[in-house]
Amino acid sequence: MGFYIRDVFVDKKVVLAPMAGVTQVAYRSLCKRYGAGLVYSEMVSDKGIHYHDKKTLSLLQVSKDEHPMAIQIFGGNLDTLLEAAIYVDKNTDADIIDINMGCPVPKVLKAHAGSDYLLDPERIFLTVKTIVSNVSKPVTVKIRIGYDHNHINALEVAKKIKEAGASAICVHGRTKSDLYTGTVNYEIIKEIKDSLGNFPVIANGDIKTPIQAKEVLDYTKCDAVMIGRASYGNPYLFTQINHYLETGELLENLSLESRKNILIDYANDLLKLKGEYIACQELRKQAGWFLKGFYDSTTIRNELSHLTSFKQFLDIIATIK
Secondary structure, three states: OOOOEOOOOOOOEEEEEOOOOOOOOOHHHHHOOOOOOEEEOOEEHHHHHHHHOOHEEEHHOOOOOOEEEEEEEEOOHHHHHHHHHHHHHHOOOEEEEEEEOOOHHHHHHHHHHHHHHHHHHEEEEEEEEHHHOOOOEEEEEEEEEOOOOEEEEEHHHHHHHHHHHOOOOEEEEHHHHHOOOOOHHHHHHHHHHHHHOOOOOEEOOOOOHHHHHHHHHHOOOOEEEEHHHHHOOOHHHHHHHHHHHHOOOOOOOOOOOHHHHHHHHHHHHHHHHHHHHHHHHHHHHHHHHHHOOOOHHHHHHHHOOOOOOHHHHHHHHHHHH
């Protein structure tokens, strides 16, 4: 059921995507408990590591209960990106170093990072080869299918990444210009997997249900699917996908009471990790994810958006029936 990324065994075919502002230790550990086979950190700036920025270095924290896990780095300068990779290799408990070559956010592109790499496959080859040659941990790369619809070159890029010595690739089936809209192109992901053979390929993009996960795996023959926004407030989705892949049976969605209990567990972990002030700031946005779709959840989410204390959080949750 699982697969290897070099010598790192991933025991499930569903993994958690790297998401800025979301996939910190508490969220990763939560998703891991519910069946994510591999989890990724938020993307970490090479410049932040270079300057030993306190907030950036805090993103490199790894919990003992979330292995295997990957720390994702980004940057447009080879010298500082290599420095960041070596720092992660020597100073963290991460199992894998992932390079972001797919982010479409303007400030990342301005630094010639993320999807900007897709404009120059030779630059990708040099970057990956240099990093692989200087670290001991497996190196993986996350890309999109192209910069825009006039430059769809993911197959060429994927071959360069494999040739450069990476241990796996994740492909988001959109271009940079698509951002997070439009149709995901699984056909190109299938072509990449067909071409690369037993080289691990992870499919990413709009996979929201167990049925979709199985359809994508069956069609593309990829080693795993990556779940991002669909996990918001619903880590149980990993359990549902794993169960469906193993048995063909669809598990029912969790009740409101179960979702509340998961939220409280997560909030307690977040409190221990970041302290009350920052935990409450993050819960203002994230707590509503766990309650989405239930009666009067809009009103509750509005109350949660003004959190100032953990007691207030618990009091609001207690009123939800």
